[in-house]
């Protein structure tokens with residue numbers, strides 16, 4: 001079946017031994033230059049893969065592996081994907097970590113034919129498709145940025161670090177200095193799809209865990225790409241400027257990272273030059289630092305299992321455009337720390353909360369707005385088609401409608417600026433695009449037919465000529481039929497013969513008999529089983545005219561496309577600003593919509609160390625309970641502000657939470673961390689009121705995790721993470737910790753938890769919530785001034801435990817672990833045995849003996865419904881060992897038995 005579908009390839013490859021053909025020689029040469037990629041080798045309507053590439057691709061894509069000819073005496077494995085559905089296959093390959101080199105025919109096959117029948121069409125790799133450099137709509141998620149990152153280090157092992165990252169699909173470009181310690185958190189914030197690293201760092205032991213976590217996303221490249229000495233010059237060349245002075249102040253490592261990113265883009269995009277915005281510097285300290293473990297624990301962008309649904313982002317995303325969704329994700333990745341910047345964003349959200357009518361009208365206009373930013377990026381890489389121009393035209397039209405909102409009274413600064421950016425869009429470009437483009441647009445410009453009738457007179461003429469000639473062909477059929485008297489005569493067309501006359505075989509002689517004079521007559525071309533085919537001079541003439549007209553029409557359309565594209569690219573900065581403005585409007589209106597619908601409040605965010613939340617809720621759990629018509633979410637207060645009167649020197653408060661399993665401790669911990677994040681992205685928060693002194697770093701360790709891939713046990717991971725917190729948390733940091741020390745022996749765990757809380761209180765002096773099952777720790781409240789005990793309430797009713805999910809001051813009396821275990825379906829015998837053990841433990845008077853007893857419990861004792869018989873006392877055993885039964889008389893044996901009985905009784 002596949003063979004039939006591939007006429008072009010068959011025509012070209014015809015020879016039985018591809019290895020001996022110029023085509024195979026061409027393939028091998030191109031493949032040798034791209035050994036680390038799968039080579040998509042264009043042959044007609046297919047991309048073909050050969051040799052090992054074919055084997056790998058057939059396995060990865062589930063496509064048929066065939067054979068084609070021989071190379072060095074062995075069969076050549078081959079697999080292919082149709083060009084029309086190549087994007088789907090590319091997506092699957094990229095997702096599996098492959099890189100693909102796309103090799104196209106770069107000349108018309110007719111040109112090649114002119115060089116001789118055996119000559120091969122020129123081909124070249126036009127681009128490398130890698131995870132960080134894709135721009136196709138079909139390969140990208142609309143609401144998710146797709147970042148390519150470069151990491152640079154200057155000055156040897158203890159040198160300075162920097163990161164540069166870009167979303168090629170939108171043209172954004174940022175750089176930041178980093179440190180060895182912060183690399184993990186900084187990379188986690190950006191979530192790059194691909195990170196380019198100098199190969200000299202591949203053996204750096206300190207980076208091994210990071211590289212292991214990033215896995216296939218890491219791409220080692222030769223060190224010269226990251227050369228600091230030539231970085232400025234390379235950046236200047238890319239941006240066509242004489243100096244970088246106007247770009248802001250960058251450190252040398254930042255320049256090296258930025259230049260490396262451009263160099264890598266040059267390698268993968270080859271001739272195309274992406275429309276990258278100028279690099280923007282991310283200032284150290286201007287963002288809330290959140291390390292990778294905290295991001296995972298809080299499920300900010302995706303859940304622990306990797307899904308978007310169930311994450312904080314999914315819960316707060318009410319944007320209606322791709323640019324809006326991406327901006328929201330970007331803001332969530334980098335919450336701010338400057339209260340003034342935060343207040344600015346709050347102002348925008350607040351405006352739309354108050355202006356319900358305006359908000360709804362704006363969201364209606366934005367809904368379904370084409371993705372201006374991504375269309376622009378594709379056009380700049382010369383990967384765009386007529387639909388991208390159409391998308392721009394529509395986006396420009398709608399943006400002009402929105403710009404009218406500029407007149408709304410009381411606009412906050414951020415929104416005012418966004419609307420001014422929309423108003424500044426070039427209307428002439430919009431008009432030109434609208435007037436030139438047709439209504440139904442093809443994806444590929446080579447398909448033609450995208451220019452509106454009447455827009456281009458020369459094109460109209462060429463099309464009229466083509467259509468007229470087609471009509472003449474139809475008329476010709478009627479004339480030939482009547483002149484020859486053959487009513488079955490038909491004029492048909494195929495790619496080999498062009499236009500031809502076809503009659504049933506029996507009627508062929510009639511046509512052959514027509515005299516060939518004055519350009520008339522029928523020339524025999526082909527005899528099939530049931531038909532004969534002929535050409536005529538008139539048909540050949542018409543064929544030429546139609547082909548020339550069609551070629552001319554396409555040439556004119558492509559010329560018009562290039563002119564429109566050039567006009568669009570000339571306006572790239574204004575279009576990028578407009579797209580960013582649309583994102584700001586969408587995000588602000590979306591967050592306002594959420595705040596109104598979910599009853600959220602605008603938090604006070606300032607430079608204090610306060611952390612006071614009234615009636616706070618967990619945005620994701622609350623939404624989930626609502627969606628499943630479950631019980632109402634119970635709101636809870638939290639106050640970690642320094643005690644009144646202690647001033648800024650006092651340090652933040654610590655809440656130590658004890659309480660039953662399933663009582664809602666983890667939910668409470670997380671919800672407060674999430675409220676801090678939401679407050680600092682400038683959103684409203686799920687509470688009735690909140691006062692947050694900006695947080696500089698956020699640490700959340702909630703829920704166990706292990707890192708077996710890096711060879712670290714659960715406890716080891718927990719200790720590494722605890723160490724990071726105790727070493728890094730400042731007075732401004734917020735820490736939420738769940739059950740530190742649970743992964744080891746009771747005493748060790750308890751001691752570590754004690755010491756960690758003391759350190760947080762005395763040294764870090766940060767705001768913290770610490771949940772624990774070690775009730776012994778509640779005694780700390782007597783010694784540590786800013787530490788208070790809180791607990792989650794439960795009610796017992798007819799032996800059942802009811803979780804109230806209320807957080808109140810005080811100490812839990814019990815953990816209700818056994819009740820929870822029963823609810824979870826532990827076998828009744830095990831639950832019963834556990835109760836007995838617990839009763840025994842609770843009877844024990846001394847705390848020391850209590851825990852010692854826990855440690856001494858035999859592992860499987862709980863599995864026996866009945867207690868085992870007590871062991872025989874040692875004296876009886878010793879006596880038994882002395883007895884030699886073979887040397888005893890029956891009487892001695894009986895006496896021994898009485899003796900043993902006596903010893904056992906005495907024991």
Ligand SMILES: Nc1ncnc2c1ncn2[C@@H]1O[C@H](COP(=O)(O)OP(=O)(O)OP(=O)(O)O)[C@@H](O)[C@H]1O
Pocket residue numbers: 621631632633634635659660661662663664665666667668805806
């Ligand atoms: N404030 C609340 N209002 C309503 N339901 C809640 C609330 N907090 C928690 N829940 C529900 O209780 C469940 C258990 O909560 P959570 O996991 O926070 O308990 P936990 O005390 O941390 O338990 P464990 O000690 O076993 O980890 C949640 O999945 C949620 O459905």
